[in-house]
Amino acid sequence: MPIEASIPVICRKCGHKGNKQVPRSINASEEPSLKEAVRSGSLFTWECPECGTVNMVQSDLLYHDPDNRLMLWLLPDAITLEAETKILSLWSSIQADESMGDYIFRRVNDAGSLIEKVRIAEAGMEDAAVEMCKYVTAMELAQQEKNPQLSAALSSASLRFNSMEGPDNLLRFVFSLDGAMHSVEVGFNVYEDCRAILGRNPDIIPSGPFPIVDSGWVAKTFR
Ligand SMILES: [Zn+2]
Structure with missing residues:
Protein backbone atom coordinates (compact mmCIF):
# COMPACT_ATOMS: atom_id res chain seq x y z
CA MET A 1 0.00 0.00 0.00
CA ALA A 123 -6.83 17.54 26.83
CA GLY A 124 -6.77 14.20 28.67
CA MET A 125 -10.51 13.63 28.37
CA GLU A 126 -12.73 10.76 27.28
CA ASP A 127 -14.67 11.32 24.08
CA ALA A 128 -17.82 9.50 25.21
CA ALA A 129 -18.16 11.79 28.23
CA VAL A 130 -17.49 14.84 26.04
CA GLU A 131 -20.26 13.73 23.65
CA MET A 132 -22.63 13.58 26.63
CA CYS A 133 -21.45 17.03 27.70
CA LYS A 134 -22.24 18.39 24.25
CA TYR A 135 -25.74 16.95 24.39
CA VAL A 136 -26.42 18.35 27.88
CA THR A 137 -25.04 21.77 26.86
CA ALA A 138 -27.17 22.00 23.70
CA MET A 139 -30.27 21.09 25.74
CA GLU A 140 -29.43 23.75 28.32
CA LEU A 141 -28.88 26.43 25.67
CA ALA A 142 -32.20 25.49 24.09
CA GLN A 143 -34.01 25.73 27.43
CA GLN A 144 -32.59 29.18 28.15
CA GLU A 145 -33.58 30.56 24.74
CA LYS A 146 -36.99 32.32 24.73
CA ASN A 147 -37.42 32.40 20.94
CA PRO A 148 -39.03 29.02 20.07
CA GLN A 149 -37.42 28.83 16.64
CA LEU A 150 -33.93 29.55 17.96
CA SER A 151 -34.54 27.18 20.84
CA ALA A 152 -35.38 24.35 18.46
CA ALA A 153 -32.29 25.11 16.38
CA LEU A 154 -30.12 25.12 19.51
CA SER A 155 -31.42 21.77 20.72
CA SER A 156 -30.18 20.18 17.50
CA ALA A 157 -27.02 22.31 17.14
CA SER A 158 -23.93 20.26 16.58
CA LEU A 159 -21.29 21.33 19.08
CA ARG A 160 -17.58 20.71 18.65
CA PHE A 161 -15.04 20.56 21.43
CA ASN A 162 -12.50 23.29 20.72
CA SER A 163 -10.25 23.66 23.74
CA MET A 164 -9.87 23.48 27.48
CA GLU A 165 -9.15 26.88 29.00
CA GLY A 166 -7.94 28.66 32.09
CA PRO A 167 -7.08 27.44 35.57
CA ASP A 168 -10.62 26.08 35.97
CA ASN A 169 -10.39 23.84 32.89
CA LEU A 170 -13.42 25.36 31.19
CA LEU A 171 -14.51 23.37 28.15
CA ARG A 172 -15.03 25.55 25.10
CA PHE A 173 -17.47 24.26 22.48
CA VAL A 174 -18.16 25.93 19.15
CA PHE A 175 -21.23 25.59 16.94
CA SER A 176 -22.83 27.28 14.00
CA LEU A 177 -26.29 28.81 14.22
CA ASP A 178 -28.03 31.07 11.73
CA GLY A 179 -24.94 31.09 9.54
CA ALA A 180 -22.64 32.40 12.30
CA MET A 181 -20.19 30.64 14.59
CA HIS A 182 -20.84 30.77 18.32
CA SER A 183 -18.98 29.47 21.30
CA VAL A 184 -20.02 28.39 24.75
CA GLU A 185 -17.98 27.58 27.83
CA VAL A 186 -18.93 24.76 30.15
CA GLY A 187 -17.63 24.02 33.63
CA PHE A 188 -15.36 21.02 34.08
CA ASN A 189 -17.85 19.68 36.64
CA VAL A 190 -20.32 18.97 33.81
CA TYR A 191 -17.69 16.77 32.17
CA GLU A 192 -16.94 15.08 35.50
CA ASP A 193 -20.65 14.35 36.03
CA CYS A 194 -20.90 12.75 32.58
CA ARG A 195 -17.76 10.76 33.22
CA ALA A 196 -19.16 9.53 36.51
CA ILE A 197 -22.34 8.31 34.79
CA LEU A 198 -20.21 6.38 32.28
CA GLY A 199 -18.06 5.07 35.15
CA ARG A 200 -21.17 3.56 36.73
CA ASN A 201 -22.37 2.17 33.39
CA PRO A 202 -19.21 1.00 31.61
CA ASP A 203 -21.23 -1.28 29.32
CA ILE A 204 -22.69 1.65 27.38
CA ILE A 205 -19.24 2.82 26.23
CA PRO A 206 -18.78 1.38 22.75
CA SER A 207 -15.99 -1.13 22.23
CA GLY A 208 -14.95 -3.54 19.47
CA PRO A 209 -13.62 -2.76 16.00
CA PHE A 210 -13.55 1.04 15.61
CA PRO A 211 -16.98 2.10 16.89
CA ILE A 212 -18.41 5.53 16.09
CA VAL A 213 -18.90 7.73 19.17
CA ASP A 214 -20.80 10.85 18.18
CA SER A 215 -24.10 12.63 18.77
CA GLY A 216 -25.87 9.67 17.14
CA TRP A 217 -24.40 7.37 19.78
CA VAL A 218 -25.62 9.70 22.55
CA ALA A 219 -29.12 9.86 21.03
CA LYS A 220 -29.28 6.08 20.73
CA THR A 221 -27.93 5.44 24.23
CA PHE A 222 -29.79 8.05 26.26
CA ARG A 223 -33.15 8.43 24.58
ZN1 LIG B 1 -9.96 28.32 -7.57
Whole structure:
Protein backbone atom coordinates (compact mmCIF):
# COMPACT_ATOMS: atom_id res chain seq x y z
CA MET A 1 0.00 0.00 0.00
CA PRO A 2 1.48 3.38 -0.95
CA ILE A 3 2.16 5.66 2.01
CA GLU A 4 0.61 8.61 0.24
CA ALA A 5 -2.42 9.03 -1.94
CA SER A 6 -2.87 11.62 -4.65
CA ILE A 7 -6.38 13.01 -4.30
CA PRO A 8 -7.89 14.83 -7.30
CA VAL A 9 -9.48 18.12 -6.26
CA ILE A 10 -11.64 20.66 -8.05
CA CYS A 11 -11.81 24.22 -6.74
CA ARG A 12 -15.35 24.93 -5.54
CA LYS A 13 -15.05 28.56 -6.68
CA CYS A 14 -13.27 28.61 -10.05
CA GLY A 15 -13.32 24.94 -11.08
CA HIS A 16 -9.52 24.67 -11.35
CA LYS A 17 -8.35 21.08 -11.11
CA GLY A 18 -5.41 19.90 -9.06
CA ASN A 19 -4.08 17.12 -6.86
CA LYS A 20 -3.21 16.96 -3.22
CA GLN A 21 -0.77 14.45 -1.75
CA VAL A 22 -2.16 13.15 1.51
CA PRO A 23 -0.78 10.49 3.84
CA ARG A 24 -2.83 7.33 4.30
CA SER A 25 -1.66 6.87 7.83
CA ILE A 26 0.05 8.99 10.46
CA ASN A 27 2.01 8.05 13.52
CA ALA A 28 1.63 11.16 15.66
CA SER A 29 4.64 10.36 17.85
CA GLU A 30 7.02 9.80 14.94
CA GLU A 31 5.66 12.58 12.72
CA PRO A 32 4.90 15.61 14.91
CA SER A 33 4.61 17.92 11.90
CA LEU A 34 1.81 15.77 10.45
CA LYS A 35 0.15 15.66 13.86
CA GLU A 36 0.18 19.47 13.90
CA ALA A 37 -1.26 19.52 10.36
CA VAL A 38 -4.13 17.37 11.64
CA ARG A 39 -4.69 19.56 14.71
CA SER A 40 -4.69 22.76 12.69
CA GLY A 41 -6.78 21.21 9.93
CA SER A 42 -4.28 22.11 7.18
CA LEU A 43 -3.90 18.43 6.29
CA PHE A 44 -7.49 18.50 5.05
CA THR A 45 -7.40 21.64 2.96
CA TRP A 46 -6.16 22.54 -0.49
CA GLU A 47 -5.56 26.13 -1.53
CA CYS A 48 -6.42 26.74 -5.15
CA PRO A 49 -3.31 28.11 -6.97
CA GLU A 50 -5.57 30.04 -9.37
CA CYS A 51 -7.92 31.92 -7.07
CA GLY A 52 -6.69 31.24 -3.53
CA THR A 53 -9.90 29.60 -2.35
CA VAL A 54 -9.37 27.08 0.43
CA ASN A 55 -11.08 23.78 -0.39
CA MET A 56 -11.70 20.77 1.84
CA VAL A 57 -9.98 17.49 0.93
CA GLN A 58 -10.85 14.32 2.78
CA SER A 59 -9.69 10.78 2.22
CA ASP A 60 -9.15 7.65 4.27
CA LEU A 61 -6.67 8.24 7.06
CA LEU A 62 -5.50 6.05 9.89
CA TYR A 63 -4.34 8.25 12.75
CA HIS A 64 -2.18 6.51 15.35
CA ASP A 65 -1.15 8.39 18.50
CA PRO A 66 0.82 6.03 20.76
CA ASP A 67 1.41 8.75 23.40
CA ASN A 68 -2.31 9.28 23.88
CA ARG A 69 -3.15 5.56 23.36
CA LEU A 70 -5.43 6.51 20.51
CA MET A 71 -6.18 5.11 17.07
CA LEU A 72 -8.66 6.91 14.85
CA TRP A 73 -9.81 5.90 11.43
CA LEU A 74 -11.20 8.55 9.12
CA LEU A 75 -13.40 6.91 6.49
CA PRO A 76 -15.36 9.73 4.81
CA ASP A 77 -17.14 7.56 2.26
CA ALA A 78 -19.90 5.05 2.87
CA ILE A 79 -18.49 1.83 4.28
CA THR A 80 -18.06 -0.67 1.49
CA LEU A 81 -17.50 -4.38 1.92
CA GLU A 82 -13.84 -3.73 1.09
CA ALA A 83 -13.54 -1.14 3.88
CA GLU A 84 -15.31 -3.47 6.28
CA THR A 85 -12.83 -6.24 5.49
CA LYS A 86 -9.94 -3.80 6.01
CA ILE A 87 -11.32 -2.77 9.42
CA LEU A 88 -11.79 -6.36 10.56
CA SER A 89 -8.38 -7.47 9.35
CA LEU A 90 -6.63 -4.57 11.13
CA TRP A 91 -8.77 -5.28 14.18
CA SER A 92 -7.66 -8.89 14.41
CA SER A 93 -3.98 -7.90 14.27
CA ILE A 94 -4.65 -5.28 16.97
CA GLN A 95 -6.31 -7.90 19.15
CA ALA A 96 -3.17 -10.01 18.90
CA ASP A 97 -1.04 -7.08 20.10
CA GLU A 98 -1.09 -6.93 23.89
CA SER A 99 0.64 -3.55 23.97
CA MET A 100 -2.52 -1.97 22.53
CA GLY A 101 -4.89 -3.32 25.17
CA ASP A 102 -5.51 0.11 26.71
CA TYR A 103 -6.08 1.94 23.42
CA ILE A 104 -9.19 3.83 22.39
CA PHE A 105 -10.28 2.92 18.84
CA ARG A 106 -12.74 5.08 16.96
CA ARG A 107 -14.05 5.51 13.46
CA VAL A 108 -14.99 8.98 12.22
CA ASN A 109 -16.74 10.09 9.02
CA ASP A 110 -15.27 13.53 8.59
CA ALA A 111 -12.08 15.49 9.22
CA GLY A 112 -13.78 17.79 11.74
CA SER A 113 -14.61 14.81 13.96
CA LEU A 114 -11.05 13.50 13.66
CA ILE A 115 -9.58 16.86 14.72
CA GLU A 116 -12.04 17.04 17.61
CA LYS A 117 -11.11 13.56 18.89
CA VAL A 118 -7.40 14.44 18.72
CA ARG A 119 -8.03 17.60 20.76
CA ILE A 120 -10.15 15.73 23.32
CA ALA A 121 -7.40 13.13 23.81
CA GLU A 122 -4.76 15.84 24.14
CA ALA A 123 -6.83 17.54 26.83
CA GLY A 124 -6.77 14.20 28.67
CA MET A 125 -10.51 13.63 28.37
CA GLU A 126 -12.73 10.76 27.28
CA ASP A 127 -14.67 11.32 24.08
CA ALA A 128 -17.82 9.50 25.21
CA ALA A 129 -18.16 11.79 28.23
CA VAL A 130 -17.49 14.84 26.04
CA GLU A 131 -20.26 13.73 23.65
CA MET A 132 -22.63 13.58 26.63
CA CYS A 133 -21.45 17.03 27.70
CA LYS A 134 -22.24 18.39 24.25
CA TYR A 135 -25.74 16.95 24.39
CA VAL A 136 -26.42 18.35 27.88
CA THR A 137 -25.04 21.77 26.86
CA ALA A 138 -27.17 22.00 23.70
CA MET A 139 -30.27 21.09 25.74
CA GLU A 140 -29.43 23.75 28.32
CA LEU A 141 -28.88 26.43 25.67
CA ALA A 142 -32.20 25.49 24.09
CA GLN A 143 -34.01 25.73 27.43
CA GLN A 144 -32.59 29.18 28.15
CA GLU A 145 -33.58 30.56 24.74
CA LYS A 146 -36.99 32.32 24.73
CA ASN A 147 -37.42 32.40 20.94
CA PRO A 148 -39.03 29.02 20.07
CA GLN A 149 -37.42 28.83 16.64
CA LEU A 150 -33.93 29.55 17.96
CA SER A 151 -34.54 27.18 20.84
CA ALA A 152 -35.38 24.35 18.46
CA ALA A 153 -32.29 25.11 16.38
CA LEU A 154 -30.12 25.12 19.51
CA SER A 155 -31.42 21.77 20.72
CA SER A 156 -30.18 20.18 17.50
CA ALA A 157 -27.02 22.31 17.14
CA SER A 158 -23.93 20.26 16.58
CA LEU A 159 -21.29 21.33 19.08
CA ARG A 160 -17.58 20.71 18.65
CA PHE A 161 -15.04 20.56 21.43
CA ASN A 162 -12.50 23.29 20.72
CA SER A 163 -10.25 23.66 23.74
CA MET A 164 -9.87 23.48 27.48
CA GLU A 165 -9.15 26.88 29.00
CA GLY A 166 -7.94 28.66 32.09
CA PRO A 167 -7.08 27.44 35.57
CA ASP A 168 -10.62 26.08 35.97
CA ASN A 169 -10.39 23.84 32.89
CA LEU A 170 -13.42 25.36 31.19
CA LEU A 171 -14.51 23.37 28.15
CA ARG A 172 -15.03 25.55 25.10
CA PHE A 173 -17.47 24.26 22.48
CA VAL A 174 -18.16 25.93 19.15
CA PHE A 175 -21.23 25.59 16.94
CA SER A 176 -22.83 27.28 14.00
CA LEU A 177 -26.29 28.81 14.22
CA ASP A 178 -28.03 31.07 11.73
CA GLY A 179 -24.94 31.09 9.54
CA ALA A 180 -22.64 32.40 12.30
CA MET A 181 -20.19 30.64 14.59
CA HIS A 182 -20.84 30.77 18.32
CA SER A 183 -18.98 29.47 21.30
CA VAL A 184 -20.02 28.39 24.75
CA GLU A 185 -17.98 27.58 27.83
CA VAL A 186 -18.93 24.76 30.15
CA GLY A 187 -17.63 24.02 33.63
CA PHE A 188 -15.36 21.02 34.08
CA ASN A 189 -17.85 19.68 36.64
CA VAL A 190 -20.32 18.97 33.81
CA TYR A 191 -17.69 16.77 32.17
CA GLU A 192 -16.94 15.08 35.50
CA ASP A 193 -20.65 14.35 36.03
CA CYS A 194 -20.90 12.75 32.58
CA ARG A 195 -17.76 10.76 33.22
CA ALA A 196 -19.16 9.53 36.51
CA ILE A 197 -22.34 8.31 34.79
CA LEU A 198 -20.21 6.38 32.28
CA GLY A 199 -18.06 5.07 35.15
CA ARG A 200 -21.17 3.56 36.73
CA ASN A 201 -22.37 2.17 33.39
CA PRO A 202 -19.21 1.00 31.61
CA ASP A 203 -21.23 -1.28 29.32
CA ILE A 204 -22.69 1.65 27.38
CA ILE A 205 -19.24 2.82 26.23
CA PRO A 206 -18.78 1.38 22.75
CA SER A 207 -15.99 -1.13 22.23
CA GLY A 208 -14.95 -3.54 19.47
CA PRO A 209 -13.62 -2.76 16.00
CA PHE A 210 -13.55 1.04 15.61
CA PRO A 211 -16.98 2.10 16.89
CA ILE A 212 -18.41 5.53 16.09
CA VAL A 213 -18.90 7.73 19.17
CA ASP A 214 -20.80 10.85 18.18
CA SER A 215 -24.10 12.63 18.77
CA GLY A 216 -25.87 9.67 17.14
CA TRP A 217 -24.40 7.37 19.78
CA VAL A 218 -25.62 9.70 22.55
CA ALA A 219 -29.12 9.86 21.03
CA LYS A 220 -29.28 6.08 20.73
CA THR A 221 -27.93 5.44 24.23
CA PHE A 222 -29.79 8.05 26.26
CA ARG A 223 -33.15 8.43 24.58
ZN1 LIG B 1 -9.96 28.32 -7.57
